[in-house]
Amino acid sequence: MxxxxxxxxxxxxxxxxxxxxxxxxxxxxxxxxxxxxxxxxxxxxxxxxxxxxxxxxxxxxxxxxxxxxxxxxxxxxxxxxxxxxxxxxxxxxxxxxxxxxxxxxxxxxxxxxxxxxxxVTEAEGGLPLLRPMSEVAGRMAPQVGAHCLEKEAGGAGILLGGVPGVPPARVAVLGGGVVGANAARIARGMRAEVTVLDRSTRVLAALDVEFGGAVATRFASRAAIEEAVIEADLVIGAVLVPGAAAPKLVTRAMLAAMRPGSVVVDVAIDQGGCFETSRPTTHANPTYVEEGVVHYCVTNMPGAVxxxxxxxxxxxxxxxxxxxxxxxxxxxxxxxxxxxxxxxxxxxxxxxxxxxxxxxxxxxxxxxxxxx
CATH class of the missing domain: 3.40.50.720 (NAD(P)-binding Rossmann-like Domain)
Known part of the structure; x- marks a missing residue:
């Protein structure tokens, strides 16, 4: 052929x-x-x-x-x-x-x-051809989010890892799959305060064991998502329904209640995005501000590396x-x-x-x- x-x-x-x-x-x-x-x-x-x-x-x-x-x-x-x-x-x-x-x-x-x-699937139930790019996007999400939190990028001027005497940024990760787990690892490595939300108690238990309690885990009820989003400085959308459009987990009202200059990184944008306010962007013009929140919604994040x-x-x-x-x-x-x-x-x-x-x-x- x-x-x-x-x-x-x-x-x-x-x-x-x-x-x-x-x-x-x-x-x-x-x-x-x-x-x-x-x-x-x-x-x-x-x-x-x-x-x-x-x-x-x-x-x-x-x-x-x-x-x-x-x-x-x-x-x-x-x-x-x-x-x-x-x-x-x-x-x-x-x-x-x-x-x-x-x-x-x-x-x-x-x-x-x-x-x-x-x-494309595999016997273990995963998505083997999505996984490598999910790993890349997950690892990129905290670093692009950290940049967007900088004042000249439109953010609130918060250092993700904080410094002695000043608390670190609060990061909420929506979804504990491949993207979410990788995002949590990098965000925690950057010394942020990290919470991962997922609807699978098995996933949450695995993350709790992996991080030894250093990353908080919460069941992703509507109330928990709302509370975590409003309190966060950076929210990373990492949800996936194979083949289907991503669910809109975060409403405009939740975003409007966040601190001005907060940041959302929507890794689910390829499947329509999980924030109500998400719309696709490119590396040429990666962000926009809506409800006072910086949105990073690049549809080919791994293309940057x-x-x-x-x-x-x-x-x-x-x-x-x-x-x-x-x-x-x-x-x-x-x-x-x-x-x-x-x-x-x-x-x-x-x-x-x-x-x-x-x-x-x-x-x-x-x-x-x-x-x-």
Whole structure:
């Protein structure tokens, strides 16, 4: 199979779908790889490195989309890319379709099959292709939040870790999963006062053991969320419902009751965000102020540390890329039900139940999709 890697065109997105090391593995399996010129240059992966790994360099994205059977990306395709997809082609990337009906319709109209990294599952019940970026975003959240708390960034002028005689900032983390746990580790390491809220008592117990009580844990009732948000200097939204839109846990009224210059970092923004006042931003203009609160809602947070993120993502995605390339989409999904869970669009229909529900569209089950 010919595998294509276009250069990412989302604003300030420097990650790349395949690293030279991943290309070398595909070539060793007998596949051809076509990489758009400059696709990895911004993070130190020169075209020469791809050629040394066995790839062919394409002049532009049009050549990649026109000749590759499998397109491997990082971020959701932009409208110009929808138009280049074709029936029978496979797209493997992050999609986040639940809050994006326009993209869903564009992919359906293309006739291509689209697999979303964020809904591929594993036997243990996790999301293996979302995890590395969740780890990155979780670890980034306290540091970007700490910067936003600085006065020149619009914040209240509070040092996250405090100093002797001055208390540290109070950080509330909504969700104790991969993002939330990583956020809590970094925030605590920066000497902040940290509280994690989650609806799973098992998750809360695990965090309590890990931190030895140094991080407070609370069951995420509405009352507890409201109290924690109003008292916090920094709130990190780390909730996830796989494939579905994020629940709006924090209302405008809660934000209005926070101290002016407080900060929220909405890591759930890819799925619509968990703050009522959240709207997507980019690295070019990452923040805005609403109800006196600084909002950081960048939809591709890990893109800021693009080299680390690209390598971490490739470590997780490569086995699935090889499986699709080696066997073809239908056989790969038949053999690996976890990969099949990643299929979001096929034969013009939405094949993931949670995505279909979020979009208010009909659900085409995967087993029926391949009969079309």
């Amino acid at each position: 010919r595998v294509g890697v276009p250069r990412e065109i989302k604003v300030h997105e420097y990650r790349v779908g395949l690293t030279p090391a991943s290309v070398r593995e595909l070539v060793a399996h007998g596949h051809g790889v076509l990489v758009q010129a400059g696709a990895g240059a911004a993070i130190g992966f020169a075209d020469a490195a791809y050629e040394a790994a066995g790839a062919t360099i394409a002049a532009d994205a049009a050549e990649v989309f026109a000749t590759a059977g499998l397109i491997v990306k990082v971020k959701e395709p932009q409208p110009a890319e929808w138009a280049m997809l074709r029936p029978g082609q496979v797209l493997f990337t992050y999609l986040h379709l639940a809050p994006d009906p326009a993209q869903a319709k564009g992919l359906m109209a293309s006739g291509a099959s689209a697999i979303a990294y964020e809904t 693009a080299r680390t993120s690209a390598v971490a993502l490739n470590n997780a995605t490569l086995p699935f890329v090889l499986q699709i390339a080696d066997k073809g989409l239908a056989e790969a999904c038949a053999e690996n039900p976890h990969l099949a869970q990643g299929l979001n669009v096929h034969a013009g229909g939405i094949t993931h139940g949670a995505v279909a529900d979020a979009l208010g569209m009909d659900h085409l089950p995967v087993e029926r999709a391949f009969l079309r």
